[in-house]
Amino acid sequence: MQEAAVGSATVSSGIAGLDEVLNGGYTPHRLYLLEGVPGSGKTTMAMQFLLEGVRRGETVLYVTLSETRAELCEAAASHGWSLEGIHIHELLPMGDQLDPDSQYTMFHPSEVELGDTTQRMLEQVERLQPDRVVFDSLAEIRLLAGTLLRFRRQVLALKQYFAGRGTTVLLLDDRQGVEHGLPVHTIVHGSIELDQMRPEYGGDRRRLRVTKLRGRPFRSGNHDYVIVTGGVQVYPRLVAANFRRDGANELVGSDLPALDALLGGGLDRGTSTLLIGAAGTGKSSLASHFVIAAAKRGERSAMFLFDESPRALFTRSHGIGLDIEGCAAAGTVAVHPIDPAELSPGEFIQRIRHAVEHDNARVIVIDSLNGYINAMPEEHFVMIQLHELLAYLGQLGVVTLLINAQQGLIGHMSSSIDVSYLADTVVLLRYFETRGEVRQAMSVLKKRTGAHEHTIRELTLGADGLKVGEPLRRFRGVLTGVPHETEDTGASGSDPASAARQPAFSPATS
Template identity: 75%
Template sequence: MSQPPQAAPSVSTGIKGLDHILGGGFTPNRLYLLEGEPGSGKTTMGLQFLLAGVQAGETVLYVTLSETRDELLETAASHGWSLDGIHIHELLPMGDQLDPESQYTMFHPSEVELGETTGRMLQEVERLQPTRVVFDSLAEIRLMAGTMLRFRRQVLALKQYFAGRHTTVLLLDDANGVEQGAPVHTIVHGAVMLSQMRPDYGGDRRRLRIGKLRGRPFIGGYHDYEIRTGGVELFPRLVASHIQRAGKVEQITSNLAELDALLGGGLDRGTSVLLMGAAGVGKSSLATHFVMAAAERGERSALFLFDESVRTLMTRSHGMGFPLQQQVDEGRVSVESVDPGEISPGEFIQRIRNEVENHGARLVMIDSLSGYFNAMSGEKFVLIQLHELLAYLAKMGVVTLLINAQKGLIGRMSSDIDVSYLADTVILLRYFEAEGQVRQALSVLKKRTGAHERTIRELTLTAKGVRVGEPLRDFAGVLTGVPHPVGAGRPGNRRTGQERP
């Protein structure tokens, strides 16, 4: 598992994945800023931070100027939490402030309300002596302060007050006020920024970025996260260079002599294989054959489907004699149909990492890259993310099967996605016409890790699985789709791998 350099000591944030990004957690007894748009999960993260303190036997305090106790309890209930052990101190405006006669006439509210609010909060802190405090939110303090100078001095006073009190403080703030509150970033020890993306289709995608963290190594960049029942779950950005291991150099076979011969003996562990071809030519079936071979070796495979349902895969596999459902039931294969409108790149990569690191998957199949790229169409740098994923899987010694559908059926083929330069091995599948039949052929165009056959062999999908014939040496133009015989050969002879009807 990728690990950034560790710094100690640390305070757990209570948020799954965030401690990993922070190199262990927050530095204790410091002031931190958590800012984001409404609905980005600030309150949920604040409660998770305090609940982690409760579990550690600490005294914790939630100071709220914007939400009532009942609203916080409702938020907690939606996640199945109990807030027992969290002291909630409300600093909301009193009801009598709606009375016109109680409004301030001689003094600006900042001269009265800010001092009263601060005093009430400090009294509660003095009484409880908490080790963790969440302050919700700075937006209210900014409004009461009136001026930027007064607001900055107030935050600086809070920092000085908590210094030496052995208290870790998390300040929540609205991202809409960042421009007016930018000076806060220079005061706090660290800043965590939340943002939301709104794609044209599908659900909102949320991202987190560490804007600042003094004295601790952390994983920079954007990290996807989701708000689910049970709290916020973060998916740390994958950094393959943090993996300090190399997979075993070993060749694995497909249990099909002709296919292994075409591949120069088989596939090498820690390599990626791209299967390219038209729709229905047999890419997924050939990949499933590799999965079944891995299951026969007692190895686990993880299949991620973007283009078809699990039921369709099972039906097709059963029709070819692959007992895939049995392998799933026995735990040697996992199959997941990915909803392209409801997943972020970070979450998808995390699912793959869970299979590899927690379940020992030795083969991963992504079917298909077209579906994957369409699912991530609103994202930038998807190719870079894929490159990082393949580098990670290579270090983990995992064989990766990537399926890419091409446009067209016979003749000139094209693809909107060119990832052939990323793959270690490229297998090309094609339709061709012979003797009034549409047949399939395959060839290996590239293999970085060793020699391979330069021949073209016929591929046949039968009720008993995949069959690969002898090299089609008596034909020319197979990859064009309409071959013609050369020499003494003619379509249908023994060298095509099929018997003449």
């Protein structure tokens, strides 16, 4: 269903991300189904739903048919919660049911137990007149009903009983086969399905999907979520079209005239730049230089590191005269180390959204795409998610720097992933050999938003920072790794050695 503005009041689920998926929350005074496999977080989400009601001064009731009060309190304590204000009613089997003399002889147990359970449950509802109710779980009622027909009639009776009572009801259920699930889905106002995946390596990953929500728009598709101390956190699927903003076109300089000349004046706001090359060619250092330039302009940046620790980043940057650590201490640069074995795509995107929308980051660095994509080998739509992420960042006028390491060092190069079609600008960095030395060269292969130099320039890294030399006009085949010197002596920057000796801020020649 397509998203749209909804004017009617909503009932918060107690989970901010789920409210965003539901376009504000649940429709009040309706019956909802929350189903999932054991361990998927149904009870935790139900508690958050009731705790939100307590926070709002509402009367709430938790009816449990499978867990004791002590078990619920223990689960709540693990999240740092107090269940004070939540009325808990246990409908567990009576202790004398294990006594052979108390067994039913004339009636099937389900005929007696279901009616007794329902009666005790409704007595509590009549006494408290709650605003929110959780039933945990339908699996027990299904067993008491005995047949699918009786089970459906029981759920339908619950719906009719609560109609007009001003109560929002959440039914928990273990996910069953189609023959068990469909009868409930047709009765309830909305249903949420919780799924749990077990990758070959790393922690379990969870996602939810709203399979039904009558009369309200919602965000369809799968949404990642995690269970942490403090409850369930939901990461809504990113839809870039929801974040369109108008902004003026603006070039962002690098604080290096020669590099800006190579880039046609700099990088455009709202564009993505792919820095591609072999390991050690200066991709991360070049990205760090743009981050420092942003800090000098008074802008904030965020760096997401898959391949190195913050300490390694600070040490490396300090060695070439870039004080990333000082900027991080000042709050202009946020460094986020990523544990690839524990990250889901939705959580990663949510971290970037927080950096942009909450911390006002204007430059985002992802180092590297290899680590990002390799962290999610079982996620089949990572590239589509990356496309949506770049579109979102572009809508908000963020400059995005993507780092992609190629395989090989000199000569034939290859890449395990091809994301060049996603980026607006592609900067190639290569090693080349000349006069007994291995040096680095860089060139701009693509820029969608304007003209750029087609030359190849030498890049040098030293204690005083990055330096970009004049175009290497006297050499042919620099990108092959073993260039040949030509007879052209009229061009400036006659060889790599002379280019390296020139001032770092010399005027560029096109």
